[in-house]
Amino acid sequence: MSIFVFGRDLTSSGACDHLCSVDETSSQEYEANSDLLKALAIFGAAVTGIVAINHSWVAANQDLAMALLVGIGYAGIIFEESLVFNKRGVGLLMAVSLWVIRSFGASSTDVAVAKLMHASAEVSEIVFFLLGAMTIVEIVDAH
Structure with a gap:
């Protein structure tokens, strides 16, 4: 066996x-x-x-x-x-x-930091919008 x-x-x-x-x-x-x-x-x-x-x-x-x-x-x-x-x-x-x-x-550190802050601000706007939109979709889906 x-x-x-x-x-x-x-x-x-x-x-x-x-x-x-x-x-x-x-x-x-x-x-x-x-x-x-x-x-x-x-x-x-x-x-x-x-x-x-x-x-x-x-x-x-x-x-x-x-x-x-x-x-x-x-x-x-x-x-x-x-x-x-x-x-x-x-x-x-x-x-x-x-x-x-x-x-x-970048020509200097200040220019590099300014570019980083500008780009991160744009990305943050998109991320916060998507978080809010996804929250609304999940609430609607749950009910």
């Missing part, structure tokens, strides 16, 4: 059936490959960031640098499952990096 739990035959000495062993082997290879891919992606992003920050190319070509960063960020979000990244973390890092790039082109 064999007892199977989650694809494992508990009557034998820790051995799996043919499906279990394939699943475990492939999942172990996947975990090993995902760790390597994740390490390579983080290393590549760090090297790219260091090289970009040390050159004045970013300040001269802000729009292109920001477009490249958005592309890299979306690639990180798209391949989130294979790289085992958190989508929210990638999105937050992308947003912070975009603001850092935008501040490189």
Whole structure:
């Protein structure tokens, strides 16, 4: 008599059936490959960031640098499952990096702070409007 739990035959000495062993082997290879891919992606992003920050190319070509960063960020979000990244973390890092790039082109700190305050005021207006609208929709939906 064999007892199977989650694809494992508990009557034998820790051995799996043919499906279990394939699943475990492939999942172990996947975990090993995902760790390597994740390490390579983080290393590549760090090297790219260091090289970009040390050159004045970013300040001269802000729009292109920001477009490249958005592309890299979306690639990180798209391949989130294979790289085992958190989508929210990638999105937050992308947003912070975009603001850092935008501040490189500012002539002074005061100009950078003024740009940040203006943009955050616009975003805050939209967020507060959406919070109010979503609250009204939830109240109507609840009743």
